[in-house]
Amino acid sequence: MLAMVLHQFNSPGRYRASISSRGKVQRYITFDIDAKSEVMQLDIDLAGATALKEKECLSEATRGKSDKQAGILSPKGYVLFHASSGSGYSVIVSDSLGRVIFNSTKLGNGDLFAVSLLEPGSYSMKNSIDSSGGEITVSLPEKMFGRMHELETKYVDVSEKKLDPPRMDLISSQGLVFRIKSPARIVIAKESGAQKAGRIRSKPMVSWRRLETDRREMKING
Amino acid sequence: MAHLTIAASEKVFTGLFEAVRDNFLLESSDSRDFGPFTASYYLKAHLEDGSVDLRADNTVQIKELDIKWDKLDLTLGIDIPEICVGGFCIIPNPFGGCILRAPRVCIFSDDPDISLTLPLGGLITSEISVTASLLLKYAINPDRPPGMNDWDAQDADPSLANHWQLFIDPQFIDVDIFDIADMVGDLLKNAVDAAVDNLLGFLPGWARDLVKAIIGSAIDLVRAILDIGDDIQEWISDLLNVSFGILDFILQLIADYLANKSPIQLIEDPYPILPAADNPNPGAPAKIVPVKIPIRDLTVYNDDKEMVLQGNVG
Numbered sequence: 001m002l003a004m005v006l007h008q009f010n011s012p013g014r015y016r017a018s019i020s021s022r023g024k025v026q027r028y029i030t031f032d033i034d035a036k037s038e039v040m041q042l043d044i045d046l047a048g049a050t051a052l053k054e055k056e057c058l059s060e061a062t063r064g065k066s067d068k069q070a071g072i073l074s075p076k077g078y079v080l081f082h083a084s085s086g087s088g089y090s091v092i093v094s095d096s097l098g099r100v101i102f103n104s105t106k107l108g109n110g111d112l113f114a115v116s117l118l119e120p121g122s123y124s125m126k127n128s129i130d131s132s133g134g135e136i137t138v139s140l141p142e143k144m145f146g147r148m149h150e151l152e153t154k155y156v157d158v159s160e161k162k163l164d165p166p167r168m169d170l171i172s173s174q175g176l177v178f179r180i181k182s183p184a185r186i187v188i189a190k191e192s193g194a195q196k197a198g199r200i201r202s203k204p205m206v207s208w209r210r211l212e213t214d215r216r217e218m219k220i221n222g
Numbered sequence: 223m224a225h226l227t228i229a230a231s232e233k234v235f236t237g238l239f240e241a242v243r244d245n246f247l248l249e250s251s252d253s254r255d256f257g258p259f260t261a262s263y264y265l266k267a268h269l270e271d272g273s274v275d276l277r278a279d280n281t282v283q284i285k286e287l288d289i290k291w292d293k294l295d296l297t298l299g300i301d302i303p304e305i306c307v308g309g310f311c312i313i314p315n316p317f318g319g320c321i322l323r324a325p326r327v328c329i330f331s332d333d334p335d336i337s338l339t340l341p342l343g344g345l346i347t348s349e350i351s352v353t354a355s356l357l358l359k360y361a362i363n364p365d366r367p368p369g370m371n372d373w374d375a376q377d378a379d380p381s382l383a384n385h386w387q388l389f390i391d392p393q394f395i396d397v398d399i400f401d402i403a404d405m406v407g408d409l410l411k412n413a414v415d416a417a418v419d420n421l422l423g424f425l426p427g428w429a430r431d432l433v434k435a436i437i438g439s440a441i442d443l444v445r446a447i448l449d450i451g452d453d454i455q456e457w458i459s460d461l462l463n464v465s466f467g468i469l470d471f472i473l474q475l476i477a478d479y480l481a482n483k484s485p486i487q488l489i490e491d492p493y494p495i496l497p498a499a500d501n502p503n504p505g506a507p508a509k510i511v512p513v514k515i516p517i518r519d520l521t522v523y524n525d526d527k528e529m530v531l532q533g534n535v536g
Contacts (some may be wrong), residue, residue, distance in 0.1 A: 006312065041322050041323070056301070078322055082324075114324055153311050153312065175310030
C-alpha cells in the first residue's frame with residue numbers, strides 16, 4: 001500500500017512542517033515557496049524525516065531549532081507528503097506567522113490524495129464526512145504480467161455527497177488519485193481477498209479522519 | 223642387435239596405465255563477470271575405466287576413458303532488473319508527459335540480487351579417447367649432488383638415482399561424449415524459484431505474486447538475463463566449455479600429466495642386476511657392492527600384441 005497527500009501552497013514564503021508519528025511530533029522541516037522557482041514537485045518522506053530524527057537523537061530543547069531545509073518550490077507546484085515505510089504519520093504546515101496552512105488530516109478543495117493498492121481483493125471507499133461511498137476491486141490478471149508499467153492512473157472526484165465514479169476497477173499497483181473538491185475524510189477498507197471472499201479486515205488499511213476538533217490524524221495501516 | 227630386449231604384453235601394459243590413471247586428480251575453480259550475471263565454478267574430477275589397445279602402427283589407443291566429476295558446482299550470480307511500484311502519474315500534462323509523479327518503492331536493487339549454485343557433478347557424463355605414442359625420456363635426478371657416484375645415489379634415502387622414464391605421449395585427445403542430464407532444467411528452475419522466494423520471503427504471498435506479475439515468471443526472467451535459449455543443457459555446456467574452457471583445460475592437464483608428469487614405468491640407470499652382498503671370499507672388504515649396468519640407446523615401440531623396450535649396455 002502506497003499512499004500520499006498533495007497540497008499546493010500558493011503564497012510565496014517560508015513554511016514549516018511539523019511531522020508527527022501516531023500523534024507525537026517527531027521533527028520539523030522547512031521549505032520555501034518562491035515565485036522564481038520552476039520546481040513543480042517537492043517530495044517529503046515523513047518516515048525518512050522520522051528516521052533522521054532517531055539518528056540525531058534530538059532532544060525536546062533542540063527540536064525546532066535544527067529544521068531540515070527540504071527545498072524550494074514554485075507556487076504552482078505541489079508538496080507531496082508520503083511515508084516510505086511504516087504508518088500513522090501526519091503533518092501540519094504553518095507559514096512564517098505561525099498560521100496553520102495545511103493539515104494532512106484535513107483535506108480541502110484542491111488537495112489530492114493518491115494511493116496505490118497492491119493486494120488483490122475488494123475494497124470500500126467512503127467519504128465519512130457525508131457518507132458517500134463506492135467500491136474498489138483490485139485484480140492481478142495474468143495477462144498483465146510484465147506489463148504493469150503500462151497502467152494508467154485512474155481518478156475519483158470527491159465532491160459533496162458524491163464519489164465519481166462510485167465503482168473503480170484497478171489492477172494491482174495501479175495509481176488511484178482522489179481529487180478533493182469539498183472537505184473530505186476518505187476511508188479505504190479492504191473487504192475481502194481476491195480468492196478469500198468474506199474475509200474482512202477489522203482495521204482499515206488506509207483511513208482519513210476528519211474530526212470535529214483540531215486533533216485529526218491520517219492513518220496508513222500496512 | 224640390441225643387448226637388451228624387454229617385452230610387455232597388452233595386459234601388463236594396461237595394468238601400468240591403470241596405475242597412472244588412478245592417480246590423476248584434478249581440482250580447479252574460476253569465476254567470470256558476464257555483465258548481467260556472474261558465473262563461477264569449482265570442480266574436482268578423476269579418471270575411470272578406459273580400454274587400452276596396442277595398435278600395429280606403433281600407437282596406443284585408450285577409448286571410453288571417463289572423466290568422473292566428483293564435484294562440479296556452477297554458481298550463477300544474477301542481477302534482476304530493479305522493480306518499482308508507485309511512480310504513477312498523479313497530474314498529467316495536457317500537452318504530453320506528466321507534471322507530478324508518485325514516489326516509487328523499489329526492490330531488486332542489489333547486484334547480484336540472487337546467487338544460486340547448480341550441483342552438476344552427478345549430472346554430467348563425459349568420455350574421452352586418447353591416441354598416443356610411447357615416449358622414453360632420460361631423467362637426471364635434480365637433487366643429486368655433483369660428483370656423487372651411482373652406488374651412493376642408490377643407497378641414498380630417498381634414492382637419488384637417475385632414471386629412464388616411459389611415458390604415454392598423447393597425440394590426440396578427443397571428447398567423445400559430454401552430456402548433461404535433462405533434469406538440469408528442473409534443477410535451475412527450482413533453484414531460481416527458491417532463490418526468488420527466499421529474496422521475497424518477507425512479503426506475503428499475494429505480494430510475491432505481484433512482484434512475479436511485474437517481472438513475469440522468475441525462471442523466464444532469469445533465462446532471459448542469462449540468455450538461455452531453448453536448450454538449457456547446451457547453454458550450460460557452452461558456459462563451461464566455451465566461456466570457461468573447462469574441457470580444454472582438463473584435456474591439456476591430462477596430456478601434460480601423461481606425457482610429462484606421470485611415467486608408467488621407471489628404469490633405474492645404471493640398472494642394478496645384482497644387489498649388495500656379503501663378500502664370500504676371505505679378507506676385506508666384508509661386503510661387495512651391487513652390480514649395475516649402464517643402459518644406453520634405450521628405445522620403445524609397440525605392435526598390436528606387445529610393447530618392446532630395447533637398449534644397449536655400456
